[in-house]
Amino acid sequence: MMRKYSDKKNAQTQNYYKDRFYHAPHTVKSDVNESVFKEDFEVLKTQVEILNSFVELDFWVIEIKKEDNVKTLQMLKTLGYLSFTEASAIDFIADKNGFEVFYQLLNLEKKLRVRIKTFVGVKERLQSVAHIFKGANWSEREIYDMFGIFIINHPNLKRILMPDDWFGHPLLKTYPLKGDEFARWYEIDKIFGKEYREVVGEEQRDSGFADDKDTLNFARLYHEVPKGGQKKEISFKQEYQEDEGVAFVKKVKRDEAKILEKRR
Incomplete structure (x- = not known):
């Protein structure tokens, strides 16, 4: 009997059905030189090598080299983008052997938003920007915790969600959705010890249980x-409903209730 196939590159749960006529919608990308970001773009490109730039969904999107992340965010801060709102990463290891790391900033005075994107290869490192925006401190710790991307010169680079002795990084596509062997026995081993595995039993990690x-x-x-x-x-x-019913809702008829056996 053959072993059931499992994708080693992407262990996440997939839809059990696919619509062969479905095409993912594409958002419109417009020229930054014909937008309200034109002046900021002209200033920024004199200081930083911009690989690509466009406007998408009212966001000014900038793609840069990872070595220029500090310089770029510092320059944008001087241009009025004073509010740091988000930083995270996307796993593209299977396709590109690395991660897309992005930062999002907000100019409250002009009501403008910018997203800075850069590519970090597997086992490559990224400079911290926590000294520019204090809000980046926890976001960079989360990037390290969830994806395993090492942040250089971070003031306190340690896990922020998972325990310090946790094995693996949960937002990698190769990380099993229900956790690996280590995850299933973590609390049992930590609280009781490995010798109690048979006594206590495996931790229940099935969200549908x-x-x-x-x-x-x-x-x-x-x-x-x-x-x-x-x-x-x-x-x-x-x-759970009054006998006389409530406004706009008919009285529930229990004898006519149906149990759906499958998706329509």
């Missing part, structure tokens, strides 16, 4: 009890 005996986290229809109370086997109808 439902336990009809657990009244603390689940409510059984027609068997509702107070949170954490003793479950009841005898069913009863619990009404």
Whole structure:
């Protein structure tokens, strides 16, 4: 019997069906020289090598080399983009052997937004911009924690969401959606020790799992009890609507209810 195929490059859950007639919508990209960003663009390109620039969904998008990230953000700050709103990354390891890292800034006075994008290869490093925008401190820690991109000269580069001794980086496409072997036993090993694995059992990490005996986290229809109370086997109808109904909503007819077996 052959082993079930699993994609090693992308372990994330995929839709079980595909519409062969579907085409992903494309947003319109316009010339930055014909936009309100023209003046800022003219100033910036004298200081930084811009690989590409356009306007998309009212965002000024700039693509630069990773070595110019500090200089670019510093220059944009002098141009009035004083509010740091976001920084993150996208995993393109399978296609390009690296990551797209982006920063987003806001000019509150002119109501303008800019997105700076750069490419960082696998095992390459990126300079920190936390000394320019304090808000980048936590965003850069999240980039390191979730993607494993090392940020140079960061004041406190450590994990921000996962425990310090966690193995792997959860937002990589190669990271299993339900966690790997380490993730499944992490809390058991940490609290009780590996010798208690057989006693306690594997951690439940299936988001679709439902336990009809657990009244603390689940409510059984027609068997509702107070949170954490003793479950009841005898069913009863619990009404959530007044007998006379409510405005714009008809009285629910339970005897005509249907259970959908499959997607239409």
